[in-house]
Amino acid sequence: MLDSHAQTDRIAEILEAHRGLEGPLLPILHAIQEAFGYIPEGAIPQIAAALMLSKAEVHGVVSFYHDFREKPAGRHVLKLCRAEACQTVGADDVADRIKKALGIDWHETTPDGRVTLEPVFCLGLCACGPAAMVDGRLVGRVDEGVVAEVAK
Amino acid sequence: MKVFVPLDSAAVALGADKIAEAIVAQGAALGFSVEVVRNGSRGMVWLEPLVEVVTDKGRVGFGPMTLADVPGLFGDLSAHPKALGLVEELPWMKGQTRLTFARVGVIDPLSLEDYRAHGGLVGLERAKGMTKAQIVAEVTESGLRGRGGAGFPTGIKWKTVSEAPGDQKYIVCNADEGDSATFADRMLMEGDPYTLIEGMAIAGLACGATKGYVYIRSEYPVAIRVMEAAVLVARQVGLLGPQFDMEIRVGAGAYVCGEETSLLNSLEGKRGVVRAKPPLPALQGFMGRPTVVNNVISLASVPVIMAKGAAYYKDFGLGRSRGTIPLQIAGNVKYGGLCEVAFGLTLGQIVNEIGGGTASGRPVKAVQVGGPLGAWFPVSLFDTPFGYEEFGAKEGLIGHAGLTIADDTTDMLAMARFAMEFCAIESCGKCTPCRVGAVRGVETLDRLARGDASAIPLITDLCNTMKSGSLCALGGFTPYPVMSALTHFPDDFARAKEAAE
Numbered sequence: 001m002l003d004s005h006a007q008t009d010r011i012a013e014i015l016e017a018h019r020g021l022e023g024p025l026l027p028i029l030h031a032i033q034e035a036f037g038y039i040p041e042g043a044i045p046q047i048a049a050a051l052m053l054s055k056a057e058v059h060g061v062v063s064f065y066h067d068f069r070e071k072p073a074g075r076h077v078l079k080l081c082r083a084e085a086c087q088t089v090g091a092d093d094v095a096d097r098i099k100k101a102l103g104i105d106w107h108e109t110t111p112d113g114r115v116t117l118e119p120v121f122c123l124g125l126c127a128c129g130p131a132a133m134v135d136g137r138l139v140g141r142v143d144e145g146v147v148a149e150v151a152k
Numbered sequence: 153m154k155v156f157v158p159l160d161s162a163a164v165a166l167g168a169d170k171i172a173e174a175i176v177a178q179g180a181a182l183g184f185s186v187e188v189v190r191n192g193s194r195g196m197v198w199l200e201p202l203v204e205v206v207t208d209k210g211r212v213g214f215g216p217m218t219l220a221d222v223p224g225l226f227g228d229l230s231a232h233p234k235a236l237g238l239v240e241e242l243p244w245m246k247g248q249t250r251l252t253f254a255r256v257g258v259i260d261p262l263s264l265e266d267y268r269a270h271g272g273l274v275g276l277e278r279a280k281g282m283t284k285a286q287i288v289a290e291v292t293e294s295g296l297r298g299r300g301g302a303g304f305p306t307g308i309k310w311k312t313v314s315e316a317p318g319d320q321k322y323i324v325c326n327a328d329e330g331d332s333a334t335f336a337d338r339m340l341m342e343g344d345p346y347t348l349i350e351g352m353a354i355a356g357l358a359c360g361a362t363k364g365y366v367y368i369r370s371e372y373p374v375a376i377r378v379m380e381a382a383v384l385v386a387r388q389v390g391l392l393g394p395q396f397d398m399e400i401r402v403g404a405g406a407y408v409c410g411e412e413t414s415l416l417n418s419l420e421g422k423r424g425v426v427r428a429k430p431p432l433p434a435l436q437g438f439m440g441r442p443t444v445v446n447n448v449i450s451l452a453s454v455p456v457i458m459a460k461g462a463a464y465y466k467d468f469g470l471g472r473s474r475g476t477i478p479l480q481i482a483g484n485v486k487y488g489g490l491c492e493v494a495f496g497l498t499l500g501q502i503v504n505e506i507g508g509g510t511a512s513g514r515p516v517k518a519v520q521v522g523g524p525l526g527a528w529f530p531v532s533l534f535d536t537p538f539g540y541e542e543f544g545a546k547e548g549l550i551g552h553a554g555l556t557i558a559d560d561t562t563d564m565l566a567m568a569r570f571a572m573e574f575c576a577i578e579s580c581g582k583c584t585p586c587r588v589g590a591v592r593g594v595e596t597l598d599r600l601a602r603g604d605a606s607a608i609p610l611i612t613d614l615c616n617t618m619k620s621g622s623l624c625a626l627g628g629f630t631p632y633p634v635m636s637a638l639t640h641f642p643d644d645f646a647r648a649k650e651a652a653e
Contacts, residue, residue: 021399022439025421030370030402051421064423064580065404067370083332083574084520084567088483088558089511121407121524121574123371124335125165126554127197127481127488136373140165 004042010035011043015050025051025061029068038069074109074116076150079133080142083122086129094130095119097144115150153179153186155225156204156211158257160193160342161374162335166216168201174222175203182226192343194257195490196244204239205229213239244491247506249468251476252453253336253492256343262381264389267346273391275458279354284314287358291454293462295474299336300326300410300447301522301551301625303540306454309444312434313359316442321361323352323396324419324438324445327368327375328403328410331523333482333554337448339490340478341368341375344452345382349391349398351451354458355444356396364398365438366448367415370405407578411624412445414580425580426624447552449478470496473539481507483520483556500534503557514559518641520567522551524574525629527636528564547636549629564641569597571633575626586627589618593634600645608645611638 014031018024025047032043039062048055062068080095102110102117109116125131128140134149157163157172172188179186194202194213202215205225212229213236214221224232239245250256259266267273279287292307313321325348329337341348352364368376380400386392406424408414413427416438437443453475457465466474473495479502481488486508503509503519510516518528527548529536536546543550558567572593579586593614599607615631622628638645 023420023422026401026404026418030404057422060423061421064425065406067403067405084524084558084570085333085483085554085556087567087570088556088562120371120405121578122330122332122334123161123165124329124338125162126333126335126483126556127485128162128166128200129483131165133371138161138165138374140162 007036007040007042008046011046015047025053025058026065029062033068038072041070074113076115076135077118077133078115078146078150079118079120079123081121081123081125081129081131082119083126085122085126086131089129091130094143098147101144101147114152153184154189154206155186156189156191156206158193158200158202159190159261159374159378160200161338161372162197163193163200163202164374166200167218170219171201171203171217171222174219175225178222178226184226189260191259192256192261193339193490194239194245195253195339196242196487197489198487199236202239210238210240212237213242244487244489244506248492249476249494250492251456251465251468252347252449253340253344253478253490254456255347256339259344261343261345261378262385264346264385264391267344271459272346272455273350275455276350276353279357279458284358284360287354287458288314290462291358291457294457294465295462295469295472296450296453296457296465297473297540298447299449299453299477299552301331301549303550306446306450309434309446310355310358312432313361313442313444316435318442320363320439320441321359322438322441322443323355323359323361323364323398323451324416324443325352325364325366325448325451326410326412326415326445327366327372327448328415329372329448329552330369330407330410331525331552331554333520333556334480334523334552335482335554336478336480336490336552338372338375340448340452341372342378345379346386346391347452347455348379348448349382349386351454352398353391353396354454355446355451359442359444361442361444362394362396364396365401365419366398367401367403367409367419369403369409376400376402406580407574408580408624408626411626414624415445416443423580425582426626428623449552468494470494470537470539470542472541477538477550477553479506479538480552480554481557482554484510484512484559485557486511495537495539497538498534499529499536499538500531502538502555503534507555507557510557510559512559512561514561516557517560517562518558518564518637520556520558520633521554522549522632523554524571525549525625525632526551526554527632528558528567528640529636530640532640547639548632564637564644565597565601568634568637569594569601571630572597575630579626583621583623583627585618585621586623586630589614589622589627590630593618593630597634605646608638
């Protein structure tokens with residue numbers, strides 16, 4: 001974990017790297033989340049000042065989009081598709097079994113901080129569902145066996 | 153020895169990366185000189201990972217490949233248990249009219265030499281010798297309509313932007329392909345990124361725009377990577393530059409950003425909230441400037457139209473739906489994938505003849521056409537020809553041409569409830585019919601599920617309000633899956649009542 005000075009410096013670098021872009025806020029937020037794993041609260045006033053926005057405006061953007069986290073995720077992030085095409089090949093049942101195996105519901109993290117479970121609406125793998133994304137890696141025809149991949 | 157192993161997301165999700173590694177390792181161990189090209193997908197997802205080996209007769213396919221099948225690629229190919237024969241000769245490939253997807257799966261996606269050798273850049277070269285009005289007229293004449301779902305004539309949109317006053321105009325590509333059962337945009341960007349770049353450059357010429365953006369959803373990491381790499385190459389060789397340049401931007405998981413005004417707000421760094429129209433984005437779009445917002449497939453269809461002429465493209469199709477459409481056949485289906493055909497096949501031909509029916513082997517119950525905002529079609533409507541107006545006449549839409557096939561175990565009341573739930577989760581919150589209506593819709597359908605038949609007129613009324621009162625297609629079209637389920641599958645809604653009694 002970075003201390004607050006290091007965090008401020010890193011965010012300043014990110015802000016500098018995005019100068020001159022038209023509509024830079026989403027690229028900035030993606031870069032901050034890439035660097036820290038989430039959008040630290042302290043980043044909001046810093047971004048707001050750099051872009052001449054209010055803190056409320058920046059917060060409003062962060063909270064609008066499903067991708068941006070306001071606190072760190074577990075060591076692994078398991079995303080399961082809930083959309084129609086995956087439902088027709090049993091995605092709901094697979095999700096129920098995975099939730100049971102992990103002992104958590106959607107948007108929750110296991111108490112040991114190991115796995116965060118998130119729904120996703122379509123990964124574009126609709127002809128080989130149910131689809132999942134494990135730490136950014138795509139998986140087709142997923143079943144509860146995927147739990148073993150996030151065991152450590 | 154030259155081998156093709158797809159880098160396409162679907163192939164990768166089914167193990168293509170490991171197959172590619174194993175082929176390289178096995179080749180090295182046996183002393184073969186192996187060149188592995190990571191191509192796009194041919195669209196036959198049930199055969200992925202589909203490996204192709206170049207032979208003197210042509211490209212021979214093997215699939216679906218497992219690691220155990222890799223050593224066999226270095227022996228007698230005709231005896232390989234996964235041998236499929238020449239890929240171009242497979243019925244799925246032969247039955248298609250690949251215009252927009254002509255190169256996808258065929259070429260190395262990032263090789264400009266491959267792109268040129270397969271007809272790339274011919275359209276752009278021709279456009280460079282034409283006036284803005286001539287390019288716009290050619291696209292209008294082709295009959296190309298927005299492939300994102302709305303079906304608005306692409307040439308008319310371009311004309312508005314081309315003739316709008318303004319010293320800075322933009323071409324924005326909507327690659328926020330969030331509809332379930334759709335993956336044509338993804339496959340095109342992964343398999344033939346220069347086609348999209350060329351299409352956008354032509355749009356730039358036609359409209360006097362010097363800057364383009366591709367807004368790709370974050371759920372598509374492979375497409376983002378390929379497009380970013382392609383833009384760098386295009387810039388190095390001067391295909392992109394001061395005359396027209398573009399950037400790749402990444403969404404952040406909001407479905408509603410596939411709606412064009414919401415996308416523009418997101419691109420500007422704002423909440424992805426829908427804007428009221430007018431003003432049209434064509435006149436006041438990105439940063440308040442004249443902007444073309446087109447879907448990936450619309451823009452990627454322009455190079456072939458410019459290369460071969462409007463008449464050639466227009467010759468395919470039916471009624472007011474001209475040209476070809478990349479069907480995406482998905483869900484519970486035996487042969488799922490992408491199949492580009494001229495408009496006009498019936499739904500039944502698509503589902504049963506191309507798709508081969510369900511994967512489960514059970515009877516087809518319903519097919520949702522056009523994503524989560526599209527209607528569920530029962531088997532009794534399988535004679536509907538695939539076209540914008542034809543589906544509209546049956547209280548449905550073709551949307552982005554994705555089809556979700558569901559077998560007879562599917563509970564249509566549950567699917568209707570899901571449509572409302574999805575709308576509630578993804579509503580941007582700007583207009584009341586969508587924001588509140590979707591929540592009330594879930595509650596009302598839950599009442600129905602508990603056996604309260606008095607909720608039927610209520611859900612019908614609510615759907616009418618959402619349909620006519622919402623600002624955009626999210627609230628406005630969510631009634632399609634709900635009402636089609638209720639209309640065509642009343643038993644699923646009555647069964648709950650019987651259970652309650």
